[in-house]
Amino acid sequence: xxxNKELKPFARENRNNSTFxxxxxxxxxxSRKQTGYQFNRQYPIENFIVDFISRSLKLxxxxxxxxxxxxxxxxxxxxxxLNELGYKVIxxxxxxxxxxxxxxxxxxxxxxxxxxxxxSIPLAPFSKGEEQEVTLPIIAxxxxxxSIPLAPFSKGE
Numbered sequence: 001x002x003x004n005k006e007l008k009p010f011a012r013e014n015r016n017n018s019t020f021x022x023x024x025x026x027x028x029x030x031s032r033k034q035t036g037y038q039f040n041r042q043y044p045i046e047n048f049i050v051d052f053i054s055r056s057l058k059l060x061x062x063x064x065x066x067x068x069x070x071x072x073x074x075x076x077x078x079x080x081x082l083n084e085l086g087y088k089v090i091x092x093x094x095x096x097x098x099x100x101x102x103x104x105x106x107x108x109x110x111x112x113x114x115x116x117x118x119x120s121i122p123l124a125p126f127s128k129g130e131e132q133e134v135t136l137p138i139i140a141x142x143x144x145x146x147s148i149p150l151a152p153f154s155k156g157e
Contacts, residue, residue, distance in 0.1 A: 007044035014042040014049060021063045021097035022051060029105055048078055057115055060087045065094040
């Protein structure tokens with residue numbers, strides 16, 4: 001994997017201008033505290049900036065807004081290249097993250113569970129470097145998400 005430091009200013013700008021769906025996913029699903037794995041957001045890799053990446057889980061998560069309706073061919077090429085680099089790409093629409101949050105959470109939970117079952121990777125490190133067994137569900141339950149405010153449906157999403 002090639003980290004592209006030339007894209008770092010653009011990645012920082014993207015982080016500072018995150019969509020509501022990206023913020024919702026970042027704060028309520030992708031924290032190390034909830035998943036046990038490190039995720040980075042707006043990460044420059046080769047000539048791309050991915051929304052979220054977990055290098056240890058070999059996972060890229062994209063939250064596609066309205067503009068991606070016009071970038072289908074570009075997204076296909078990008079996903080193919082990320083697959084060649086060893087990453088699974090999971091795409092959600094901004095609308096799904098905002099309005100079907102529980103299923104987005106469930107899909108990520110399933111990926112992490114299947115990855116752990118199928119790969120020989122070390123489990124997330126804990127204090128003093130010892131490892132602990134991951135207990136699923138890794139990501140918070142529906143009851144814990146009831147307090148998450150959802151944005152109203154926006155035109156064009």
